[in-house]
Amino acid sequence: MISVSAFLSAIRDKIGEVSSVAVSPDGNFLVVGSYEYPRSYVKIWDLKTGKLIHRLLGHKKPVNVVVISRDGQIFASGSHKIKVWNLHKGDAYGGLCQRISTLWHTSAVHAIAINSNNTVLVSGSADTKIRLWNPQTGDLLNIFHGHEGEVKSLVLSPDGQTLISGSADQTLKIWHLTTGKLLQTLTGHTDEVTSLVLSPDGQTLISGSADQTLKIWRLSTGEVLQTITRHSGTADSVVLSSDGNFLISISADQTIKIRHIEL
Known part of the structure; x- marks a missing residue:
């Protein structure tokens, strides 16, 4: 039998159409990708306080997927490109989520996976290809061909x-x-x-x-x-x-x- 607790809270913000969500392994952060026009944001909430703590720019097309690494140190957001972010290290303005790299695609990215030591990021896209990247440098490591869709x-x-x-x-x-x-x-x-x-x-x-x-x-x-x-x-x-x-x-x-x- 599954025990379901009482409803806790709702996030009230102009989020747009939500496409993907991810929760950090420690349960402290919620990352949300959305469809918003003319640009799409990645938004991060502190789950303990319920406060929106960051609104990340960089995507002009819908964010189809967000994925957090197993150790909770980095996360990736994918549209027609992938942005890799450091979840805990701040940028020059003192905020969270320093951008680490940009991985360029020519078609929509539907899926992302990150290996356990954050040395390989895998992306799947609408062009039928699977790409392997170094998420730290943005270097393309390999391309797998085989799917027809x-x-x-x-x-x-x-x-x-x-x-x-x-x-x-x-x-x-x-x-x-x-x-x-x-x-x-x-x-x-x-x-x-x-x-x-x-x-x-x-x-x-x-x-x-x-x-x-x-x-x-x-x-x-x-x-x-x-x-x-x-x-x-x-x-x-x-x-x-x-x-x-x-x-x-x-x-x-x-x-x-x-x-x-x-x-």
């Missing part, structure tokens, strides 16, 4: 050696991050793969799709262990609790579903 989702294994990508071509692809070798292509969805999450031990993969299903895969074999068909709209996002016992899915059918699972 927009890259919609990315997840890295806990050891940082394996990358899984989901695409509008309805496939999931498993890559060796260092060599760029395509290890396996997983098929089974009948529409674009919109979201991915790995179990804490890195052995089980869960995918959400516009075909309204979630699939649970054994990563080592590519076998589908279970298909969940409880949504009536695109499964936009899937999240696992830190202990791997609860699966949360958010859908275009305007529902959030919470399931107890045994992996």
Whole structure:
């Protein structure tokens, strides 16, 4: 049984249409990406006080994704380019979030993943390519080719050696991050793969799709262990609790579903 506490507070600000949110590992900061015209902001709130503490400029197109590193030191925001920021180090004006680098793309960025020691940032974009970057210098390290549709989702294994990508071509692809070798292509969805999450031990993969299903895969074999068909709209996002016992899915059918699972 899940215990749900009372409603705590609401953020009241002209946020615009919210596209992505991320919470720092220590629970102190909320980062929000939004669609605002004529420019898009990344906004940061102090969750303890509820105060807006920073409004970051730099994006002129909608911010599709924001991701915070596992150690909470850096975060990235993606539109048609990626901005990498230091969450704790201030800029010349005394504020938070010094900009570290800009990673240039020619099409919309849909997905970002950062490895555990912040030496590699992976981006997936509408041009079907997966790019590997040094987030500190902005140098492009590699480009993975293989998808035939927009890259919609990315997840890295806990050891940082394996990358899984989901695409509008309805496939999931498993890559060796260092060599760029395509290890396996997983098929089974009948529409674009919109979201991915790995179990804490890195052995089980869960995918959400516009075909309204979630699939649970054994990563080592590519076998589908279970298909969940409880949504009536695109499964936009899937999240696992830190202990791997609860699966949360958010859908275009305007529902959030919470399931107890045994992996």
